[in-house]
Amino acid sequence: MKFGVVQFPGSCDERDALAAARRVGEAELLWHGDADLRGSEAVIVPGGFSYGDYLRVGAIARFSPVMGEVARFAREGGLVLGICNGFQVLCEAGLLPGALLPNTSLRFTCRQVDVEVVNASIPWTRGCEVGQRLSIPAKHTTGRYWAPGDLGDQVVLRYAPGHNFNGSMDDIAGVCNAEGNVLGLMPHPEHAVDILTGSVDGLALIGGPA
């Protein structure tokens, strides 16, 4: 499996995403200004920031040249994983339902959270079981997920009881598109790939399609 990891001006987790993807396959960076996925078989839109996140988080990044290709790739069934700011970008791009709003606390929060796998039938979660708990760090200011209506099976991950620190609707931590090939989540699986930093549970998601 060859992963492409998008790099926007302001991305800061693309190196960890590359390192995580290289534990399960090959990976290279995709520059935001190039409308070229360089033959990637799966694309990770990583965390950090993008274009200053002016206006709204992810609002301007979604119109970058690389995102046009990511959208086309996703519509053709290509595997896309959006993490944190990448999740926000995918929501703004309409590739995932809903939107991310400021945490109810209005504070940046960084903590290890437990998320529960709700849907283990999409490519990104096929290494998991329904009900499995993953310990993954989360770090954001704008992670309160909201969507109109009931998402049904598109809810892939929920914060475990007591772990929904940002006020997300129905404890939702990660959602997929209707087809299941695009997943977005606020916690950072790429930071949970080595026991040295406390958990390897992130590999269950990143390694899902590999």
Place this chain on the structure above:
Amino acid sequence: MLIRPKAGILDPQGQAVERALPALGFEGVANVHVGRLVELDVDDPSRVPEMCERLLANPLIEDFEIE
């Protein structure tokens, strides 16, 4: 363009401002919401609604008014 959070969606920023005002002696304040103002010069005003729909606002979570 005046862009504000949609009614019914929690607005913690508005709530924080609402809590701060009485602390300064401004009593009797309710329903505080914080939005943003976008000013621009435009050659073709008929395109402004589309600008709002596609970039300046997120219609899922925000309402906008054009003046």
